[in-house]
Amino acid sequence: MAEITIGLLHPGEMGSVVGACARAGGARVLWASEGRSAPSRARAAADGLEDAGALGALVARSAVILSVCPPHAAADVARAVAALRFSGIYVDANAIAPATARNVGAIVERAGATFVDGGIVGPPPRTRGTTRLYLSGREAKRAGALFAETPLETITLDGPPGAASALKMGYAAWTKCTAALIMSIRAMAGAEGVDEALLREWQRSQPDLPARSEAAVKSSARKAWRFVGEMEEMAATFAGAGLPDGVQRAAADIYRRLAGYKDAAAPPSVAEVARTLRS
Structure with a gap:
């Protein structure tokens, strides 16, 4: 050949x-x-x-x-x-x-x-x-x-x-939207002074979540700039299927707020990301 x-x-x-x-x-x-x-x-x-x-x-x-x-x-x-x-x-x-x-x-x-x-x-x-x-x-x-x-x-x-793109959108809707959600949860808990208490509860009832929140920051923050467009494409996918697209648009906003980490030499901490999301 x-x-x-x-x-x-x-x-x-x-x-x-x-x-x-x-x-x-x-x-x-x-x-x-x-x-x-x-x-x-x-x-x-x-x-x-x-x-x-x-x-x-x-x-x-x-x-x-x-x-x-x-x-x-x-x-x-x-x-x-x-x-x-x-x-x-x-x-x-x-x-x-x-x-x-x-x-x-x-x-x-x-x-x-x-x-x-x-x-x-x-x-x-x-x-x-x-x-x-x-x-x-x-x-x-x-x-x-x-x-x-x-x-x-x-x-x-x-x-x-369109079929391959639809599968990709469905897969990423779970992985990237849940990452945005768990980062925003940590930011909210920090703002209200209950972050440590929430982590203790997670450790008792959902023991994988503390590590997942850390992993979301480590894997997502420096790539957030490119996830904004992906979340917007995802919102269009859900809207095109006659479904609500608010979750995806909210995730786009979370990643938009983190776009400044694009060229960071190392991933930010959860606390740094929380402050950025609230600013």
């Missing part, structure tokens, strides 16, 4: 590792350094991605485009690729609403591409058994084959574009 060239947009903390998995599956993986940050350059180099320089060069040399970017940028990335008349397989693996995914598909397919909807569940896939890439659409199985025998497991859903 001839080597397949994949254009990766972009090598963030997740995207770079997904690109490394595609390389492990036998593909050549390109990225475009133009306008990207020094951390992106360092990640791409560490994971063996080839720099095409500019987006136009990447698109011209790629049979597959893989978009892994912050949710708010998904449609803009698709428009930039479509403007270059990309006609291969376009895989959007972003945390977006099903309706947004279908819109991205329409953008790239009008330019001649074939769209595959994707949703990633789990951490950056350095080891097997941790992370799944759900895929839906006509060429989903073909896209999934790019990661065969790599740390990234792919699962093809029997559904049209």
Whole structure:
């Protein structure tokens, strides 16, 4: 089989590792350094991605485009690729609403591409058994084959574009909304002077919650800036299904208040997060 060239947009903390998995599956993986940050350059180099320089060069040399970017940028990335008349397989693996995914598909397919909807569940896939890439659409199985025998497991859903994004939204509604909730609970308890008493009660009746509240801060605070867009996409998902979307919008507000931790050298403490949420 001839080597397949994949254009990766972009090598963030997740995207770079997904690109490394595609390389492990036998593909050549390109990225475009133009306008990207020094951390992106360092990640791409560490994971063996080839720099095409500019987006136009990447698109011209790629049979597959893989978009892994912050949710708010998904449609803009698709428009930039479509403007270059990309006609291969376009895989959007972003945390977006099903309706947004279908819109991205329409953008790239009008330019001649074939769209595959994707949703990633789990951490950056350095080891097997941790992370799944759900895929839906006509060429989903073909896209999934790019990661065969790599740390990234792919699962093809029997559904049209939008199905993979819907599954991702459902999964993240639990993990990220509950993280936002438990951080806000600790902030409220601190404001009312009952944080230690609440922790003692949790230790008696729900002994996993103290550690879960600590883990929510550790895992979420520095990534909160990108969770805002995801929560807004999640709210659109629930509203589109005829369901209340207030929980998701409240979670977006929690993460918006924590966005300043984006470049923090270390995770903040629970007390620091509580003060930030109340300010």
